[in-house]
Amino acid sequence: MTDRATPRAPWPLVALGALGLLIVVVPLAGLAWRAPWTDLPSLVSSPVVRDALMLSLVTSVLATLCSVVVGVPLAWLLARVPFPGRRVVRGLITLPMVLPPVVGGAALLFALGRRGLIGEPLAELTGFVMPFSIWAVVVANTFVALPFLVITVEGALLGLDQRYEQAAASLGASRLHVLRRVTLPAIAPSLWAGAVLAWARALGEFGATITFAGNLPGRTQTLPLAVFVSLESDRDTAVAISLVLVAVSLSVLIGLRRRWWSP
Amino acid sequence: MSGGEGLEAHIVRRRGDFDLDMTLDLEPGTTTAVVGPNGSGKTTAVEVLAGLQALDGGLVRLGGRVLDDPALGRFVPPEQRNIGVVFQDHLLFDHLDAQANVAFGLVARGVPKRTAVARAQHLLEVVGLADVAGLAPQDLSGGQAQRVALARALAVEPDLLLLDEPLAAVDVATRAQLRRVIGEHLHRFAGPRLMITHDPTDALVLAERIVVLEQGRITQDGSPEDIRQRPATPYVAALAGVNLLVGHNRDGEINLADHGHVLQTSDTHTVGPVLVTIHPTAVALHSTQPHGSPRNVWETVVGVVEPLGETVRVTLGDPLGISVDVTPAAAAGMALRPGSAVWASVKATEVVVRPR
Numbered sequence: 001m002t003d004r005a006t007p008r009a010p011w012p013l014v015a016l017g018a019l020g021l022l023i024v025v026v027p028l029a030g031l032a033w034r035a036p037w038t039d040l041p042s043l044v045s046s047p048v049v050r051d052a053l054m055l056s057l058v059t060s061v062l063a064t065l066c067s068v069v070v071g072v073p074l075a076w077l078l079a080r081v082p083f084p085g086r087r088v089v090r091g092l093i094t095l096p097m098v099l100p101p102v103v104g105g106a107a108l109l110f111a112l113g114r115r116g117l118i119g120e121p122l123a124e125l126t127g128f129v130m131p132f133s134i135w136a137v138v139v140a141n142t143f144v145a146l147p148f149l150v151i152t153v154e155g156a157l158l159g160l161d162q163r164y165e166q167a168a169a170s171l172g173a174s175r176l177h178v179l180r181r182v183t184l185p186a187i188a189p190s191l192w193a194g195a196v197l198a199w200a201r202a203l204g205e206f207g208a209t210i211t212f213a214g215n216l217p218g219r220t221q222t223l224p225l226a227v228f229v230s231l232e233s234d235r236d237t238a239v240a241i242s243l244v245l246v247a248v249s250l251s252v253l254i255g256l257r258r259r260w261w262s263p
Numbered sequence: 264m265s266g267g268e269g270l271e272a273h274i275v276r277r278r279g280d281f282d283l284d285m286t287l288d289l290e291p292g293t294t295t296a297v298v299g300p301n302g303s304g305k306t307t308a309v310e311v312l313a314g315l316q317a318l319d320g321g322l323v324r325l326g327g328r329v330l331d332d333p334a335l336g337r338f339v340p341p342e343q344r345n346i347g348v349v350f351q352d353h354l355l356f357d358h359l360d361a362q363a364n365v366a367f368g369l370v371a372r373g374v375p376k377r378t379a380v381a382r383a384q385h386l387l388e389v390v391g392l393a394d395v396a397g398l399a400p401q402d403l404s405g406g407q408a409q410r411v412a413l414a415r416a417l418a419v420e421p422d423l424l425l426l427d428e429p430l431a432a433v434d435v436a437t438r439a440q441l442r443r444v445i446g447e448h449l450h451r452f453a454g455p456r457l458m459i460t461h462d463p464t465d466a467l468v469l470a471e472r473i474v475v476l477e478q479g480r481i482t483q484d485g486s487p488e489d490i491r492q493r494p495a496t497p498y499v500a501a502l503a504g505v506n507l508l509v510g511h512n513r514d515g516e517i518n519l520a521d522h523g524h525v526l527q528t529s530d531t532h533t534v535g536p537v538l539v540t541i542h543p544t545a546v547a548l549h550s551t552q553p554h555g556s557p558r559n560v561w562e563t564v565v566g567v568v569e570p571l572g573e574t575v576r577v578t579l580g581d582p583l584g585i586s587v588d589v590t591p592a593a594a595a596g597m598a599l600r601p602g603s604a605v606w607a608s609v610k611a612t613e614v615v616v617r618p619r
Contacts, residue, residue, distance in 0.1 A: 164356065166313070166341065167354040168367065169340070169342045170313055170347070171415065171416075173342055182356055
């Protein structure tokens with residue numbers, strides 16, 4: 001119930017805002033309208049979809065873990081240690097957010113591919129070839145997801161009152177101890193939010209994955225790739241996979257509703 | 264001082280217009296207060312001692328150990344200094360309860376968890392807070408939080424205890440009680456204690472020695488009694504609640520340099536350049552020209568009228584902008600308000616002179 005004193009919203013804002021909401025809702029409605037609801041259980045449990053779902057979950061979670069393991073130290077260095085070229089590093093780390101993912105995939109191929117800058121010596125030394133393997137999916141996902149984690153965590157670190165860390169240092173705590181026992185607990189909600197954003201970005205990744213890891217069913221074909229392939233051959237399956245992705249994303253949103261759904 | 268257990272510091276720090284240069288030697292078992300207006304360099308001094316800022320010149324030595332010496336390129340980081348700091352807004356860790364906050368420093372130094380917790384609980388008992396051990400900082404009152412912060416700083420048995428405006432963030436009702444608690448614990452702490460404050464009451468009650476810092480320089484260093492009786496600058500005088508004037512005394516006639524006014528004093532011995540103090544209660548105000556004994560009588564206007572509880576403080580206009588304390592009844596009787604014309608009088612014996 002609205003208070004009678006709440007000012008009435010101006011109609012142009014309401015109209016444009018509603019249009020904005022429609023842009024999001026209409027495509028979802030189209031998906032639901034086209035959905036083969038009766039065949040859905042059998043479509044979703046087909047081996048191709050099951051493999052793709054499993055692969056997507058495993059690779060996106062691994063990419064999120066990788067992002068946290070290297071992203072938190074990177075964010076800490078950016079936020080706490082003044083070093084020459086810090087602004088350049090900050091710019092570089094955000095590049096994957098604005099770069100077309102296909103370009104990212106191509107870049108990964110030239111760096112880590114069989115004939116790549118690092119890929120070639122690596123293959124000669126160990127025989128390990130990354131492209132078209134599950135590891136390529138994880139690396140491509142990490143490449144696009146990492147900036148979301150770094151930016152969220154760095155923002156939280158910059159917003160944190162550093163005097164708490166100084167107080168901890170005055171009590172004799174080393175910088176690592178301060179990071180573990182004071183800083184990370186204080187920014188835990190932001191770290192969590194950054195990890196979820198990174199995970200969502202990894203789950204939906206298409207361009208870098210298909211360029212660097214290929215589209216091998218059961219090995220590198222993630223859910224978004226499976227949707228794209230099915231659209232050509234089997235529309236019902238494409239819709240079913242899309243609904244699975246919507247369901248996974250929605251359940252994460254609902255899991256976070258206390259953070260995101262309150263006014 | 265020859266090192267020993269005390270603090271020996273010559274703090275030099277320059278940043279643009281800011282220029283701090285002070286010497287501070289503290290004996291173990293004594294409490295020293297550094298007082299000064301905003302921007303005087305108090306906070307910088309604390310941060311330099313705690314290791315949060317580095318010296319540009321000078322030296323910090325604590326218990327015979329050099330903590331900061333730019334000449335030798337030596338700098339000990341905060342976590343290796345063993346200096347307990349109590350911050351103005353306590354800075355307790357929100358995600359830990361009171362007991363874990365007190366135990367934090369011990370755990371960080373590798374003391375086994377069980378020992379650390381037992382010691383933390385004991386310290387909470389000492390500061391009278393055993394029953395709030397399990398509460399989060401946001402559930403503590405301001406006074407309780409500051410006591411937990413004190414216990415946390417004492418838990419690691421520091422070589423120096425620094426208190427940065429420990430009472431500033433506490434409401435007036437709690438302040439007197441907290442001041443007493445802090446006073447008790449300061450006395451139990453064997454090392455040197457240094458308190459930064461802008462509140463003269465804290466300094467006069469808690470400290471045995473007061474160092475006055477103005478614009479990065481020490482302008483007075485003495486006992487609370489010295490500060491009260493013989494303020495060296497107008498800031499210190501205002502702090503101690505007395506009027507301070509600068510003049511030249513010749514046979515009991517003081518020419519006040521800045522005011523173009525002459526005061527009579529009964530002191531005909533302290534001649535030459537002098538500091539003149541007049542206690543606010545020594546000045547009388549009259550609505551008409553007084554007759555009789557006072558040797559100093561002048562006509563002026565009321566500048567500011569400020570009720571201070573049991574007295575009313577009146578600041579006079581030209582020629583002498585001094586403070587006068589009168590009773591609320593007298594202020595009402597004379598209808599004192601800014602702009603009122605009044606006569607002021609002071610006995611020559613109340614005009615106290617010291618050589619400058």
